Amino acid sequence: EPEVTQTPSHQVTQMGQEVILRCVPISNHLYFYWYRQILGQKVEFLVSFYNNEISEKSEIFDDQFSVERPDGSNFTLKIRSTKLEDSAMYFCASSGLAGITDTQYFGPGTRLTVL
Amino acid sequence: GNSVTQMEGPVTLSEEAFLTINCTYTATGYPSLFWYVQYPGEGLQLLLKATKADDKGSNKGFEATYRKETTSFHLEKGSVQVSDSAVYFCALSDLPSFGNEKLTFGTGTRLTIIP
Numbered sequence: 001e002p003e004v005t006q007t008p009s010h011q012v013t014q015m016g017q018e019v020i021l022r023c024v025p026i027s028n029h030l031y032f033y034w035y036r037q038i039l040g041q042k043v044e045f046l047v048s049f050y051n052n053e054i055s056e057k058s059e060i061f062d063d064q065f066s067v068e069r070p071d072g073s074n075f076t077l078k079i080r081s082t083k084l085e086d087s088a089m090y091f092c093a094s095s096g097l098a099g100i101t102d103t104q105y106f107g108p109g110t111r112l113t114v115l
Numbered sequence: 116g117n118s119v120t121q122m123e124g125p126v127t128l129s130e131e132a133f134l135t136i137n138c139t140y141t142a143t144g145y146p147s148l149f150w151y152v153q154y155p156g157e158g159l160q161l162l163l164k165a166t167k168a169d170d171k172g173s174n175k176g177f178e179a180t181y182r183k184e185t186t187s188f189h190l191e192k193g194s195v196q197v198s199d200s201a202v203y204f205c206a207l208s209d210l211p212s213f214g215n216e217k218l219t220f221g222t223g224t225r226l227t228i229i230p
Contacts, residue, residue: 035220044220093159
């Protein structure tokens with residue numbers, strides 16, 4: 001069964017460093033998302049992406065964040081200068097083209113720890 | 116804005132017990148409602164969904180009914196198994212906007228089933 005994959009599973013970085021989190025969505029999907037979950041808190045929407053541009057972004061998704069689909073398979077989230085409060089689990093999701101409310105399929109997540 | 120409130124966890128039950136995990140929501144329109152499940156070490160998986168009032172979503176013995184009058188979507192299962200141990204997330208999506216199915220999640224409820 002097709003699945004969303006994410007790498008790495010755990011990333012440790014120093015404050016101020018850039019990190020890139022990688023996702024491979026399901027191959028025929030067209031819509032891509034990033035969410036994050038700070039430990040003990042809710043899963044929060046960050047950004048949605050379609051047709052090579054951002055569809056919507058939350059207020060969390062400030063200028064330090066960017067997303068890219070550099071080729072036909074990868075979908076990346078970059079944090080330019082990490083802060084302690086960026087420590088969280090980051091989930092990638094994708095969905096297909098099925099009219100109303102297609103299911104979003106999630107990856108296993110990348111745990112980001114900023115020291 | 117939209118929000119989801121879930122029953123506080125963790126919840127511990129004996130095998131074959133009846134399960135209810137409460138979920139209520141606040142939304143301005145007519146959202147679609149979801150339950151996602153996260154097994155240890157895995158991503159979020161869609162468990163069931165309902166797209167309009169009085170719809171019942173069901174899967175793997177779990178059920179939830181979209182109750183507009185009480186703005187609720189409680190998850191139930193008649194007889195739980197050890198394999199149901201996981202974290203359960205209630206979520207809603209905004210009015211269907213093609214390609215922009217942002218999900219709003221609750222905090223998650225950790226369920227542990229004891230043999």
